[in-house]
Amino acid sequence: MNRRNAVTPFGWEIKQKLVEKRMDQKTFCTTYHIPTTRLSNLIHGTRRATRYRKQVSELLGIEE
Template sequence: MLDNNKKHPVTPFGWTIKQKLVERQLDQKTFCETYQIPPARLSNLIHGTRKAKRHRKIVSQLLGIQDES
């Protein structure tokens, strides 16, 4: 797998997001379009580059992720 974002690796929370999307057979773009989540915010959550607390809560609820933060 190619990682084009060497400066910001995927966080454990980010891997959980990716896993849940795979389980639902959704790509990130479709997920964002379906639930009106800005793609940049989802990327921030996956890479931990911004807290994005409101979107973190929404994504956690939508994907059934137990959010530890």
């Protein structure tokens, strides 16, 4: 059985902002040239991905 990592508070903010923009994760990643795996890492907190964290924060207007 697969165990999924819980979504972090920062991940919930990302998801909320994407809903507000009416954009799914894949479209967001394709539009802004962010690897889908890195966005997933940010949402679930499995990897720091500092470079992309800053970029996503700026694009979505999220405080770090």
